[in-house]
Amino acid sequence: MAEDQSKLGKIVAARMKLRSRFEAQMLATPSLADDKPQGTGPTNRHGMPELPPGQHRTKKWPVLDLGTKPQIPREKWRLQLDGACRSPRTLTWEDLMALEQVEDTSDFHCVTTWSKLGIRWRGVRLLDVLATVEPEEEARHLFFHASDGYTTNFAMAEAVKPDVLLVYEADGAPLERAHGGPVRVITPQLYAWKGAKWVSRIELLPENRLGFWERSGYSDTAYPWRNDRYSRG
Ligand SMILES: Nc1nc2c(c(=O)[nH]1)N[C@H]1C(S)=C(S)[C@@H](COP(=O)(O)O)O[C@H]1N2
Ligand SMILES: [Mo]
Numbered sequence: 763m764a765e766d767q768s769k770l771g772k773i774v775a776a777r778m779k780l781r782s783r784f785e786a787q788m789l790a791t792p793s794l795a796d797d798k799p800q801g802t803g804p805t806n807r808h809g810m811p812e813l814p815p816g817q818h819r820t821k822k823w824p825v826l827d828l829g830t831k832p833q834i835p836r837e838k839w840r841l842q843l844d845g846a847c848r849s850p851r852t853l854t855w856e857d858l859m860a861l862e863q864v865e866d867t868s869d870f871h872c873v874t875t876w877s878k879l880g881i882r883w884r885g886v887r888l889l890d891v892l893a894t895v896e897p898e899e900e901a902r903h904l905f906f907h908a909s910d911g912y913t914t915n916f917a918m919a920e921a922v923k924p925d926v927l928l929v930y931e932a933d934g935a936p937l938e939r940a941h942g943g944p945v946r947v948i949t950p951q952l953y954a955w956k957g958a959k960w961v962s963r964i965e966l967l968p969e970n971r972l973g974f975w976e977r978s979g980y981s982d983t984a985y986p987w988r989n990d991r992y993s994r995g
Pocket of ligand 1 (some may be wrong): 909940954960
């Protein structure tokens with residue numbers, strides 16, 4: 763028990779250190795710097811509209827992916843973290859459970875114009891997972907791999923936000939396989955394609971590398987509240 767406490771204490775310290783490294787950059791991102799910051803779910807709406815420009819509300823939760831839905835039992839799930847970090851590691855389900863478990867309600871905006879509002883998630887902060895591998899100073903970008911071959915990317919300055927999670931429950935039930943169970947990434951402040959279902963590997967990178975949709979003309983930054991859907995390049 764005392765050992766567990768000191769372990770958790772270490773992770774909290776590592777989390778705060780990593781967060782402070784990206785604080786200035788993070789506060790300059792649109793979802794925090796805009797005069798109407800959005801992206802951290804209902805509690806952050808502050809009376810603002812629920813829907814980003816060009817989005818409509820859906821009650822059902824559509825399924826969108828490349829077609830194959832890997833079946834991975836919790837005990838077989840692995841998440842490899844490597845690249846620009848001092849302690850690369852592969853997490854198991856037990857490793858994930860040993861981190862601080864968080865609940866958060868947030869919105870899910872798909873670039874194809876549907877938004878599902880107020881999903882109650884349970885999971886672990888991506889920030890905490892990253893803190894345990896001790897990112898090198900030059901690690902500025904993340905590249906995500908999934909078991910279906912999907913890839914996506916976003917900046918560390920987005921990853922350290924407190925509602926960017928590795929989730930395994932939605933609305934009180936285990937995350938369905940179709941939605942990326944056992945474990946997926948969610949990015950409430952970015953379009954939903956940034957959240958890899960069946961996430962299997964996260965690379966920490968000094969330079970940016972584009973993922974599947976980002977290479978096909980979708981926006982690298984993907985801010986729903988700025989209608990930031992397509993690459994301007
Ligand atoms: N592994 C994987 N993750 C993925 C995708 C995918 O094809 N494969 N599609 C993305 C897209 S385009 C969206 S909109 C969301 C959809 O998540 P959902 O099927 O749970 O609604 O997952 C994202 N994550
Ligand atoms: Mo999507």
